[in-house]
Amino acid sequence: MTTDTITEKLSIHVKSFQESFDILSNSSSLYEMSNQFMxxxxxxxxxxxxxxxxKNDYKSDWTTLTAKDDGSIEKVRSISVQDSFKINSNVExxxxxxxxxxxxxxxxxxxLGKKFDGTEYTDIDKITFQIFIQMFDNAYQALLSHKKEKSLIFDLNNKVAQLYNLIDTGIELSNLHHGDKMMELAISRAISLTNSSFGRIKVTENNVVKEETTYPPNLGKERHKNHRSLTEKFVDEGxxxxxxLxxxxxxxxTxxxxxxxxxxxxxxxxxVHAAIENDRYHKEALENEAMKRELAVAAEIQKRILPDKLPEIDGYDLAGINIPSKEVSGDYYNVLKLDDSRYALIVADVTGKGMPASLLVSTLDASLQAYLDFQIPLSEMAVKLNSIIFRASTADKFxxxxxxxxxxxxxxxxxxNAGHNPALILRKEKEIEKIDAGGVAFGMFDMGLPFEGQKLTLEKGERLFIFSDGIPEAMDKDEEEYSDERLEDLFKDETPExxxxxxxxxxxxxxxxxxxEMQSDDITAIYLIRK
Structure with missing residues (x-):
């Protein structure tokens, strides 16, 4: 059979291939997919x-998804390692x-058993069969990706629920006086948040147990022994x-x-520690202290989000900086190595500063790293990130x-570029190229608006500068800004090694x-030289 003949016969099946793939891609499980495939x-x-x-791996035994012939499984079992991926047939x-x-x-x-008309399977049938199998593999890959994305969304929602529960717990504890109700509330919420079976709080002074609260109530005091447990403690006034837990x-x-x-x-x-202190100190002093602790926690979390050290890229020289104007920054930057050996250089800026901006930065970081793992197109990823930020932020935050x-x-x-300052490229001819393609800032609208991408090439000897508006908008005592013009002049004139x-x-x-003058905004930048 000639190549032209094979091509002509296969072309008849093209529409069927596409329709079949669409059907398989909408399956929610392997079992459903196999029934559709049949x-x-x-x-x-x-x-x-x-x-x-x-079967889960080559050494495992086969599990039947759907079967019309009891002997068919033996045919499949008979396939050797060498014959895997081949289309086998009987003599007839x-x-x-x-x-x-x-x-x-x-x-x-x-x-596949005998046809209705008893005719033989042809070479075209074998090729078509092979294409269908490849189509099944592609649909199965889409199913796995969909499950992974659902799991990611579930985990993100779970973390948000835990955060809200934690906030509610803090509010309720702050309204209670030191006593049994406070301890019972604290241990019950801790058990709920961590999916623990039971727990207790023991209060000791001078090696003497003053108070012990268990949850569920009336739990035997010895039950916590010889179990997997988690312990936290603090000392207040001795x-x-x-x-x-x-x-x-x-x-x-378990x-x-x-x-x-x-x-x-x-x-x-x-x-709980803060609530106990509230019995001794004035409310204003306690609130200030609690805020300091919250900022310290937020700053510590942000230190984990922002990179301690940027990766080394062969053939390039890279540096970055983040200087917050308050205890925690509303700016974000990172350089991430992707699975395909490319590198993602990111700079973002949340409107406002301090704790609210820091929380949005955390949301962006978690979502960004998750979607980069999927290696979806940047324009599609930008739409997804915009939707997440829109739902996570208030109307005045983007x-x-x-x-x-x-x-x-x-x-x-x-x-x-989603509403950010144009990044700059210094070309070999000492000409500056501005990069501003993209769309609106994340969180402003959630109407599925597209984000246009841009593809450029950084040649040897050329430089890329990505920065936040904390640099051009830095002001002196007369509120005169540093300005984009001064920044661009420096970028053009100063080209250190x-x-x-x-x-x-x-x-x-x-x-x-x-x-x-006091820094009015966060300063963040990434500078890249191609050697």
């Missing part, structure tokens, strides 16, 4: 004798069967308060506590965002302009 194969090969099997060419490895390293086995529950049974559980329990313990994904092999940049040297140069020049 219908697709039945319509394409005119046979109802179809069996489909699955009235049966086809194969075993193929799927994207998650599990295996799919398929057997009195020790010990919180113990036991037996974290999950769908698979599991170990993790870092999030430690943070949640620690947060509740700190809230985020300007700039991302450039660098292919270090050829200097190609894939760029989205080291990126770190340029960052130092621009910071010195900004301070020279402000003459010691």
């Amino acid at each position: 219908k697709v194969l039945r319509g394409s090969f005119f046979t109802t004798n179809i069996s489909i099997f699955h 060419l009235t049966e086809l069967y194969t075993s193929t490895k799927l994207v998650d390293s599990s295996y799919l086995g398929i057997w 009195v020790e308060y010990e919180f113990v 036991c037996e974290k529950e999950s769908r698979s049974g 599991v170990d506590y993790d870092e999030t559980d430690q943070l949640l329990l620690g947060a509740i313990v700190r809230q 985020i300007t965002f700039f991302i450039a994904v660098l292919n270090p092999q050829n200097g190609e940049l894939d760029i989205i 080291s990126s770190r040297d340029f960052i130092s140069l621009i910071l010195r020049d900004v301070r020279k302009h402000t003459k010691g």
Whole structure:
């Protein structure tokens, strides 16, 4: 059979391939997908004798998803390692069967029995069968990605619910006086947040137990022993308060506590400590102290979000800086190495400063890193991020965002600018190119508005500068701004060998302009040189 003949016959199936893929892609489970696939194969090969099997790895035994012939599984089992991925047939060419490895390293086995009319399976049938199997693998990959995205959304929603519960707990504790009700509320909320089975609070002074609160009530005091447990304690005016949670529950049974559980329990313990102090100190003094602790926690969290050290990129010199104007910053920057060896350079700026801006930065970081793992197009990712920020922020809060994904092999940049300052490229001819393509800032609207991307190339010897508005808008005592013009002149005139040297140069020049005035906004920048 000639190539033209094969192409002509296969072209008849093109519409069927697309329709079949759409049907399979809408499946919510492997079992549903296999049933849909059986219908697709039945319509394409005119046979109802179809069996489909699955196994988690090559060494496992086959599990039947759907079977029309008891002997079909033996045909699939008979396929050797060498014959995997091949289309096998019996001598009479009235049966086809194969075993193929799927994207998650599990295996799919398929057997096609005799056609209605008893005719043989042709070479065209074998090729069509192979295409359908590849189509199944692609649809299965989409199913796995969808499940992963649902799991991500579930985890994010769970973290948000935990945060709201933690806030509510803090409010209720602050309204209670030191006593049994406070302790019972604290331990019950800690158990709920961490999915623990039970817990207790023990209050000790001079090695004498003064008070012990258990939850559920009337729990035997010895029950907490010899169980998986999580402990936090603090000392206030010589009195020790010990919180113990036991037996974290999950769908698979009892599991170990993790870092999030430690943070949640620690947060509740700190809230209890603050409530006890409220009995001794004036309310205003307590609120100030609580705010300091909250800012310290937020600053510590932000230190974990912002990079301690930027990655080294072969053939490039890279530096970055973030200087908050308050205890915590509303700016964000990072350079992330992606799974395909590209690098994402990101700078973002939340309207406002302090704690509210820091919380939005945390939301952006968690969502951004999750979606970068999926390697979806930047324009699609920007729409998803915009929707998340819109739902997480108030009407007066939004985020300007700039991302450039660098292919270090050829200097190609894939760029989205969502309402951020135009980034600058210094070309070899000492000409400045501004990058401002994209869309509105994240969180302003949630109407599915598209974000236009831009692709550029950074040639050897050229430089990229991404920055927040804290640099051009830095003001002196007369409220005169540093200005974009002065920034661009410095960027054009000063071309040191080291990126770190340029960052130092621009910071010195900004301070020279402000003459010691208090920093009015966060300062964030990334500077990249292609060697």
